[in-house]
Amino acid sequence: MDIHIDHRTCIGSGQCTLTAPTVFTQDDDGYAALVPDGAQTATPRQVTQAALSCPVQAIAVGNDPPDA
Template sequence: MRLHADRESCISGGRCMATLPEVFDQDDEGIVVLLTPTPAPEHQAKARKAAYLCPARAIDITESPTPD
């Protein structure tokens, strides 16, 4: 999994940070800061939830292909 946070789209909702503070933070203006673009396996479910909860849809997830 790889994450991308679009700071231009962010409306400072803070739901990502509240859901997964190990991966998301906010700057002084409340705009999303991505702490790591590749969350640990134990954080991936919450990363998906954070993306789903984002009111601006500013978080994109790219899933890694599963090896055969």
């Protein structure tokens, strides 16, 4: 499962961290970051729910890498 956080869009609301704390954390500036190997401990539903909880839709989940 590929998870991409658009750091230009993220506002640091923390909803992803509250929804899937084994996958998402917040960096020193308060913005979303991925927990190393965290995606392997969560269910696809948890990751999808976290992405949907983002108020600015800064999280993309899929099987292919995001467009650069």
